Amino acid sequence: MKTTHRIFAFLACVLIFSSCKNETEAPTESATALSKPTTRTGQAFVEDDQATPNVLNIAIGSPDHTTLVAAVQAAELENALVNAGPLMVFAPTNEAFAALPEGTVENLLKPENKNALSNILKHHVTPGNYSKEFLKKFKKLGQANNQDVQIEVIDGEPIIGGAKIIASIPAGNGIVHVIDKVLLPPTN
Numbered sequence: 001m002k003t004t005h006r007i008f009a010f011l012a013c014v015l016i017f018s019s020c021k022n023e024t025e026a027p028t029e030s031a032t033a034l035s036k037p038t039t040r041t042g043q044a045f046v047e048d049d050q051a052t053p054n055v056l057n058i059a060i061g062s063p064d065h066t067t068l069v070a071a072v073q074a075a076e077l078e079n080a081l082v083n084a085g086p087l088m089v090f091a092p093t094n095e096a097f098a099a100l101p102e103g104t105v106e107n108l109l110k111p112e113n114k115n116a117l118s119n120i121l122k123h124h125v126t127p128g129n130y131s132k133e134f135l136k137k138f139k140k141l142g143q144a145n146n147q148d149v150q151i152e153v154i155d156g157e158p159i160i161g162g163a164k165i166i167a168s169i170p171a172g173n174g175i176v177h178v179i180d181k182v183l184l185p186p187t188n
Contacts, residue, residue, distance in 0.1 A: 052172035085173035086129035
């Protein structure tokens with residue numbers, strides 16, 4: 001009798017397992033993403049909606065910095081702006097870029113001018129996380145392009161390379177100081 005129960009139990013298990021469909025799951029979004037070739041990789045392209053926005057996220061989210069974001073993308077500097085930092089970015093507004101001589105921005109965005117564009121953008125970045133008030137203590141800052149930008153205090157306000165800070169936004173990896181002028185590196 002025990003043998004008969006064992007046979008029935010075995011057959012029941014076989015029937016149960018054979019009735020289950022053997023379907024493969026559709027590839028997940030991440031599996032699909034891994035199989036697609038991409039040309040832009042790195043930390044800047046990882047989506048994270050829970051952490052404090054980094055300096056790049058702040059610029060991307062600002063309607064007043066679309067020209068700056070286009071320039072950062074053309075120079076392929078996104079990954080540099082998401083580094084742990086701390087980074088202090090002087091972010092010119094769209095109006096600041098529009099004040100450059102006609103055709104300057106369009107010319108800089110051309111692939112053959114990537115190095116010049118990169119140099120200009122790096123002139124807007126320095127290590128540190130200094131408030132507008134603290135910047136008054138400096139006469140110059142060493143920028144990421146290995147050149148200095150001068151700081152003056154005029155009417156109690158720090159003026160960075162001739163640009164006025166019109167807003168300051170803390171970031172997860174530093175601070176973004178919104179400025180009203182594009183900082184052009186000195187020509188040697």
